[in-house]
Amino acid sequence: MSPGPVLTVDGKPTDHLDDEKPTVIDYPETADLPAVHQIATPLKPLGDHVPAKGVRAPVVVPKDRGLAADPNLPNLFPSGNSEIKRTDLTPSLGTLISGLQLSKLTDKQKDELALLVAHRGVVFFRDQDITTQQQRDLFDYYGIPETDPDPESGKPVTTTIQEQEEDFRNTYVHFKWPFADFHADSSFQANPPSFSMLRVVELPPTGGDTNWISGYGTYETLSKPLQQFVDGLKAWHSSELLYDSVLNHWGVKPGDRPVETLHPVVTTHPVTGYKVLNLNSGFVRRIDGLNRFESDRLLDLLYTHIHTAQDQLVRFRWEKNSVAFWDNRAVTHRATHDYAPLNRRGVRVTIKGQVPVHVPDSVSRKEALAKVLKEGKVQAVHNANLREGDYRGREAQIPVDL
Structure with missing residues (x-):
């Protein structure tokens, strides 16, 4: 779990989420998590409902299972299995x-x-x-x-x-x-x-x-x-329109407060x-x-x-x-x-x-796949055009035509 956030309203420290003004929520960077910047949307303009939960805190998630996989996918597509x-x-x-x-x-x-x-x-x-x-x-x-x-x-x-x-x-x-x-x-x-x-x-x-x-x-x-x-x-990703629509059109009371995250x-x-x-x-x-x-x-x-x-x-x-x-x-x-x-x-x-x-x-997929193709390291995770396409004689065009 990350350390507790710093909350401010109108630039002044606070210990709670404000219902009438936006509350800025800042999580400092840690060894396990990058800094997170959020805004809790005030509830009053959206209705009288007060969600039971606050804003979800950032958490450390388990290592992605794909990182442990063989990119040639020998178990998913075993040789000889038709x-x-x-x-x-x-x-x-x-x-x-x-x-x-x-x-x-x-x-x-x-x-x-x-x-x-x-x-x-x-x-x-x-x-x-x-x-x-x-x-x-x-x-x-x-x-x-x-x-x-x-x-x-x-x-x-x-x-x-x-x-x-x-x-x-x-x-x-x-x-x-x-x-x-x-x-x-x-x-x-x-x-x-x-x-x-x-x-x-x-x-x-x-x-x-x-x-x-x-x-x-x-x-x-x-x-x-x-x-x-x-x-x-x-960019700011916001749940405010979703929250408002679910509450005031569908008539369902959301459990989470509306939030914007950068x-x-x-x-x-x-x-x-x-x-x-x-x-x-x-x-x-x-x-x-x-x-x-x-x-x-x-x-x-x-x-x-x-x-x-x-x-x-x-x-x-x-x-x-x-x-x-x-x-x-x-x-x-x-x-x-x-x-x-x-x-x-x-x-x-x-x-x-x-x-x-x-x-x-980091690089774009197009740049990465052009390098993979030139080096002859195409694997099962890559698309069928790379795996099966005839690129002979087109090496000079690969970066722009891939």
């Missing part, structure tokens, strides 16, 4: 695995799967027999649950995803949080989630697909001058080492240090870049008992709300990730 098949759905992200049950993975397979998810962003499975408890057990192997245990049972929480049964455009008239837009789960926390897993158990005959976009890809496709500019910026615009993934464009229109409100006009215009530009990145997107059509396992540190996602008034329901589990950091000398 039943387990892998299909990379796009060059940038998304892999479908068939012939493998998540309920029966060995520890070495779990580690290799974590590494593959970190590289490919999201991995899909169909026809899974995994139960809700097994789903939770699997994620307990990977780390700390993102939400607190159920107070009655003491068991870690699973979340039932019951999607909107109405046209989301009409809902947006009074629902402030853009729930149908791209987001990374709970990116406003000091420890945003690393892995999430969703298993769909009920869905309409058609519709309800989910889209994922690679943060590796949206960073590497920015122009060099823009990469250099955003590398040093930070995170780097470009993060370095702790497993792959690749740079990530760490922005999502679901939770990011403004760029720190810029005036409102500058921040809004820059976010407009970057969100347009993200929303038009068809070359960095994968769209998955769900079937009953399909599973998606994704890395919130590397991708954002959005559901497609095109099936009202039918139902779509699933079970999600999530774990806490590291406090996001920006490592100045």
Whole structure:
């Protein structure tokens, strides 16, 4: 655990969260955690509800299991086993695995799967027999649950995803949080989630697909001058719109106070080492240090870049008992709300990730993979184009055409 935070209101020290003015929360840097800067949003403008919990403190999380894995994935895809098949759905992200049950993975397979998810962003499975408890057990192997245990049972929480049964455009008239837009789960926390897993158990005959976009890809496709500019910026990720919408539209009383947390615009993934464009229109409100006009215009530009990145997107059509396992540190996602008034329901589990950091000398995925290809060190974690593509005679073009 980190040492206690320093709280201030209007620049003056305080020992509690203020309900009428923003409370600044500063956690100093320690040997185990970077400094964390947050703002607790005042409650009074949002309603009379007082959440039972305060703001979640930053914590040290277990070492990512992917760091212990063999990048050639010999246990996940054993030589000579023709039943387990892998299909990379796009060059940038998304892999479908068939012939493998998540309920029966060995520890070495779990580690290799974590590494593959970190590289490919999201991995899909169909026809899974995994139960809700097994789903939770699997994620307990990977780390700390993102939400607190159920107070009655003491068991870690699973979340039932019951999607909107109405046209989301009409809902947006009074629902402030853009729930149908791209987001990374709970990116406003000091420890945003690393892995999430969703298993769909009920869905309409058609519709309800989910889209994922690679943060590796949206960073590497920015122009060099823009990469250099955003590398040093930070952005405020806020739960205020979500809190307001859940409280005042859904009528559910949130347990956590609304909070804003300052995170780097470009993060370095702790497993792959690749740079990530760490922005999502679901939770990011403004760029720190810029005036409102500058921040809004820059976010407009970057969100347009993200929303038009068809070359960095994968769209998955769900079937009953399909599973998606994704890395919130590397991708954002959005559901497609095109099936009202039918139902779509699933079970999600999530774990806490590291406090996001920006490592100045880290590189983009494109730069890293160009080096891997030139050195002849392509491994199973890499995409099918690298593993199977014919690059003969194109060595000089690799840095720009990869």
